[in-house]
Each structure stands twice: as structure tokens, then as C-alpha cells.
Amino acid sequence: MTIKTLAMNLGPLSLLEGWYQDPTTGQWYYYDAEGNRYVYAAGYLYALALWEPAPKVVNVAHGDTLRISVEFKYSGPAKTMKLRGEIGQRRWGLYGRTDIWDCLRLQDTCSFTIGPVTHPITFRSGVVGIPHIDIPILVKPNTGGYMDGGKHYSIYAKLIDGISFTEGETGSFMQEDALFVVSAEPTFSDFKIDDYKQV
Amino acid sequence: MAQYAEITHVGGPESATEGNWVMIPVQIVNKWHHALSLRCTGHHTPQELFIDRIRDVASGETWYLSGLFRMPNHDVVVLIASWFLGTDGQYHLDDQKTRTIKLTELVPSFSEFKITDYRAV
Numbered sequence: 001m002t003i004k005t006l007a008m009n010l011g012p013l014s015l016l017e018g019w020y021q022d023p024t025t026g027q028w029y030y031y032d033a034e035g036n037r038y039v040y041a042a043g044y045l046y047a048l049a050l051w052e053p054a055p056k057v058v059n060v061a062h063g064d065t066l067r068i069s070v071e072f073k074y075s076g077p078a079k080t081m082k083l084r085g086e087i088g089q090r091r092w093g094l095y096g097r098t099d100i101w102d103c104l105r106l107q108d109t110c111s112f113t114i115g116p117v118t119h120p121i122t123f124r125s126g127v128v129g130i131p132h133i134d135i136p137i138l139v140k141p142n143t144g145g146y147m148d149g150g151k152h153y154s155i156y157a158k159l160i161d162g163i164s165f166t167e168g169e170t171g172s173f174m175q176e177d178a179l180f181v182v183s184a185e186p187t188f189s190d191f192k193i194d195d196y197k198q199v
Numbered sequence: 200m201a202q203y204a205e206i207t208h209v210g211g212p213e214s215a216t217e218g219n220w221v222m223i224p225v226q227i228v229n230k231w232h233h234a235l236s237l238r239c240t241g242h243h244t245p246q247e248l249f250i251d252r253i254r255d256v257a258s259g260e261t262w263y264l265s266g267l268f269r270m271p272n273h274d275v276v277v278l279i280a281s282w283f284l285g286t287d288g289q290y291h292l293d294d295q296k297t298r299t300i301k302l303t304e305l306v307p308s309f310s311e312f313k314i315t316d317y318r319a320v
Contacts, residue, residue, distance in 0.1 A: 060319045069316040076307035077217065116218045116305055124315070134320070157314055172314045 050167045051090070054154070054178035061182040062139035062149075067132050069125035070157050070172065078115040083125075084108045085133035085157045087147070087179065101174060104146045104153065107135040108160065133157055139181055149183030201294035203231045204281035207261070211277065214301040215270040221300060223249075224265040227281050229256040236284035241266045243275040243300075250279070253290075275300050 017033045019040075028040040038045040060066055068085045087105040109131040114123055125132045139147050147153060155178045158171030165171045208226035215221045229235050234257045241250030250266035277298045282290035 058317060058319055064319040067318055067320045068314055070312065071315050072312035073310045074308065075305070077305040079307055116216060118216045118219065118303075118305065120308070120310065122311075137319075155314070155317060157312075159309065159312070163309070166309075168310075169312055170309045171312055175314060175317075178317060 050173045051154075051176050052173045054175040057152070057177060057180050059180050059182055060137045062137060064137045066135045066137055066155070066179065068135070068155060068157050069132050070130075071122055071124040072159070072170070073120040073122050074114055075117050075120040076115055078113055080111050080113045081159050081161045081163055082108050082111050083131060083133050083157060084160045085135050085155065087135060087153050087155055088174075089151075089153055090174075090176070101156070105135055105138065107133060109133055111161070137181070147181050149181050151181055152177040153179040153181065155179065201230065201281065203229065203235055203283040204237045204256075204293045205230055206279055206281050206294045206296045209277065209279050209296045209298045211298055211300060214303045216303045216305050217270055217272045219270050220267050221270050222265055222267050223277055223279070223298070224263070225250070225279050227256070227262045227264075227294075229258055229260055229262070231283075232258050234258055236290075237262060238282035238284070238290045239264060240280045240282070241277060242280075243268055243277045244273075270300070270302065272302065274302050 017031055020029045020031065021027065022029070030038040030040060030045055032038070058066070066085075066087065070083065085107050086101075086103045088101050088103040090102070112129050112131060114130075123130050137147065139149050154174050154176045156172045156174045158165050163170050167173050205228050206225065207228050208224070210224040211221060223241060225239060225241070227237060227239055229237065234255055236253060237256045238253045239250055239262070240248065242248055247268065249268040250264070252264055254262055254264075256262045277300065279296050279298075280292055281294040283293050285291050
């Protein structure tokens with residue numbers, strides 16, 4: 001008896017437009033005709049985000065400003081755009097952890113123009129008019145605060161103003177747990193009676 | 200057909216992108232049996248002058264020169280003309296050549312977007 005081997009090249013996985021369900025979690029996902037991915041939750045579709053661990057954790061406190069620097073390559077005609085930075089976190093869905101981006105703070109830069117350039121050139125924050133993204137940190141319970149002290153938050157940045165979002169092309173991956181918000185809760189300690197006398 | 204100052208070459212790219220510099224090299228030969236004062240002019244549509252030079256050119260000598268212009272947002276037709284100095288003290292048109300340069304359409308393309316740093320300031 002001889003053993004014969006059948007070799008098959010399945011090629012890259014491609015999904016047709018439509019609904020798919022994770023057999024383990026039961027979570028429903030939707031893929032559109034352009035290959036964009038969405039997750040279904042409570043009657044809404046949310047764009048799926050791609051995550052990566054943050055390379056470092058930055059401690060921030062109420063009143064600080066988070067400065068995000070970016071770089072990207074561009075070739076094409078002269079184009080005007082803005083940068084947007086967001087602070088958020090992953091949202092937990094019904095069936096466990098899902099990839100929904102829950103934005104808590106966002107900040108846009110002023111408009112800037114690049115190009116025309118015929119070959120891809122790297123543009124960096126702080127060079128030739130490309131701004132940094134400065135996001136004021138507001139922590140509960142201060143007025144207007146949205147972030148909680150003692151928690152980790154994630155960040156990402158993207159180009160906006162007529163530019164569609166694609167991770168790694170016009171926007172970054174979500175960098176998980178990039179920030180740690182130092183507690184803004186009032187803290188009392190070392191209470192003692194200093195003196196007592198008849199008055 | 201040129202009598203004295205024949206344009207033997209008009210170079211340059213087939214196409215260019217808006218805003219880029221376009222260089223047009225030109226060669227003119229003095230066919231006359233004496234040295235002549237020649238003039239070369241270069242226009243591109245719509246009538247922007249980007250070459251206007253005068254030089255004494257020996258008999259049989261080739262005059263190499265070039266001109267630069269920024270590519271506008273449309274196709275251009277470059278018109279190079281050679282002139283010779285007549286006995287009346289005026290430059291007279293002798294030869295003309297054209298070259299068409301197509302506008303290359305640029306398509307916006309982004310890639311490799313990433314966060315390089317973040318910090319509290």
C-alpha cells in the first residue's frame with residue numbers, strides 16, 4: 001500500500017460581502033464589498049479596529065496635555081487635511097471583549113497642506129508645517145472630564161477632512177493602554193490635632 | 200526650412216506633473232558660412248516666455264542651450280524659435296519647432312501612517 005499526498009494551495013483567505021458569526025463567541029460580524037469589517041452590537045454596526053500593544057505607558061493627570069507625533073508617506077497633488085488624535089478604550093460587548101473603539105477625548109489640529117509630490121515622501125510632525133496633536137487631559141470629577149483616574153486608556157491618530165480611514169495608511173493602529181491616568185481623587189492623610197487650648 | 204539658424208533638437212519629457220520643473224534642451228546650428236548673432240526664444244502655452252537668449256555662433260557651430268518652466272495644470276505646447284540678426288539691426292524669425300508635454304495626473308496615495316511618539320507636555 002502506498003501513501004499518496006495531495007497538496008492544495010488554498011491561497012489567501014477572502015471573505016465575500018455579508019454576515020459572519022464567530023462560532024465560539026456567537027459574535028456577528030459584517031464584511032462590506034470593500035473588505036471593511038464591522039461588528040454588530042445592540043442593533044448597530046461598529047467599524048472594527050486593529051489593535052496593537054502600546055510601546056510604552058505614559059502617566060498623565062488632569063491638566064496635562066498629551067502630545068502625539070505621527071509620520072506618514074504621501075505622493076500626489078497638493079492636498080489640505082487635518083490630523084485627529086483620540087483617546088479611548090475598548091468596549092466590552094455582550095459576548096466578551098470586542099474591538100469597538102469607544103472614544104472619550106478627541107482633538108483636531110489646524111489644517112495643513114502638503115504636495116504636490118510625485119514620489120512618496122515621509123511627512124513628520126514638527127517638520128515642514130506638519131503639526132503635533134495636542135489633546136488636553138480632563139479627568140473626572142473635574143468639570144468636563146471624561147476620563148477616570150486610576151485607569152489605562154488607548155490612543156490612535158488619523159488624517160481627516162475628506163480622507164477615508166485605513167489602518168496603517170491614513171491612520172494608526174489603536175495603541176492599547178498607552179496612557180495611565182493618575183487618580184484625580186482628593187487624598188487626605190496624616191490628620192492630627194495640632195494644639196488645643198482655652199479661648 | 201531654416202536659412203541660417205536651424206533648430207536641430209528640442210528635448211524635454213513626454214509628460215510632467217503639475218508644479219514640477221520642466222527642462223527643455225535646444226540645439227541650434229548656424230548654417231551660414233559666417234558667424235551670426237542668433238537669438239532663441241521659447242514659449243509655452245499660453246504664451247509664457249521661458250527662453251530668450253542671444254549669442255554669436257560661428258559658422259557650422261551648434262549652440263546648446265536650455266530653459267526651465269514650471270508645469271501648469273494642463274498640457275502644454277512648447278514653441279522654440281530661432282532668429283538671426285539682419286543687416287537692418289533687427290532679429291528675423293528663421294526656424295520654429297514645437298513639442299507637446301502632457302500633464303501627468305497625480306493620484307493621492309497615503310501609506311505607512313504611524314504614531315512615532317506620545318508624551319505629556
